[in-house]
Amino acid sequence: MNAWLTMDSLGLTEGSTRIIDDVSLALSAQRTVVLGPNGAGKSTLLRLIHGLLRPSAGTLRWPQALSQAMVFQRPIMLRTTALANVIYGLKLKGCTAHECDRRARQALAHVGLEALAQRPARLLSGGEQQRVALARAWALEPQLLILDEPTASLDPASSREVERIINDIAASGTRILMTTHNLGQARRIAEEIVFIDRGRIAEQTPVAEFFRLPRTPAAQDFLQEEMP
Ligand SMILES: Nc1ncnc2c1ncn2[C@@H]1O[C@H](COP(=O)(O)OP(=O)(O)OP(=O)(O)O)[C@@H](O)[C@H]1O
Ligand SMILES: [Mg+2]
Numbered sequence: 283m284n285a286w287l288t289m290d291s292l293g294l295t296e297g298s299t300r301i302i303d304d305v306s307l308a309l310s311a312q313r314t315v316v317l318g319p320n321g322a323g324k325s326t327l328l329r330l331i332h333g334l335l336r337p338s339a340g341t342l343r344w345p346q347a348l349s350q351a352m353v354f355q356r357p358i359m360l361r362t363t364a365l366a367n368v369i370y371g372l373k374l375k376g377c378t379a380h381e382c383d384r385r386a387r388q389a390l391a392h393v394g395l396e397a398l399a400q401r402p403a404r405l406l407s408g409g410e411q412q413r414v415a416l417a418r419a420w421a422l423e424p425q426l427l428i429l430d431e432p433t434a435s436l437d438p439a440s441s442r443e444v445e446r447i448i449n450d451i452a453a454s455g456t457r458i459l460m461t462t463h464n465l466g467q468a469r470r471i472a473e474e475i476v477f478i479d480r481g482r483i484a485e486q487t488p489v490a491e492f493f494r495l496p497r498t499p500a501a502q503d504f505l506q507e508e509m510p
Pocket of ligand 2 (some may be wrong): 290326
């Protein structure tokens, strides 16, 4: 498989702390989940990949430029309707008012929220807001969708709904790169697990193998603590 992203000796240092430490990694799976303990550097790595942070060392190589969108743990909603939130992202990309409206409504329908299109987004429940955020990302038809703990603030039913939407987005051909602390979810979504520990890549393993027999002591300890 050809890598769609290669990182060479990537580093991010704040003061004397190496948050991301000499990461060399090639991503080629369509669905990759980054796992690791709190503070390991997962969010930082995703932000570097999305271009929200600039590396202090090393390089990111994209063999082909990929359009990308990112979804965060806490959805950021504009003070307007759910529909206008989705349209906003599309307008930045440029489409006619009519076309933006059509695509936004279609994206809301994909996440099962067409009935709430005219509601003020900030008054929606946390799970509904996250679905609006997913619709906003999906409407852009990104080639890569990055998600940082998209279900961390949600109850189990909302989490499963968000998971279903992520799987639908993946099925449409979009590459998925995400973090989660929900190991069942990682198992259901990932093809490949990247395990990160103290800013370093400990291992990169196909999902079934990772959960059966992680190669590194760090990942073994992590799984033992999370799944006693
Ligand atoms: N701007 C910054 N300045 C200094 N330290 C930072 C900065 N951003 C992150 N850190 C530190 O870098 C480490 C990695 O943070 P990061 O948020 O990437 O971890 P994480 O793996 O996403 O953790 P969690 O599972 O809790 O979300 C943490 O120790 C954090 O405190
Ligand atoms: Mg994080």
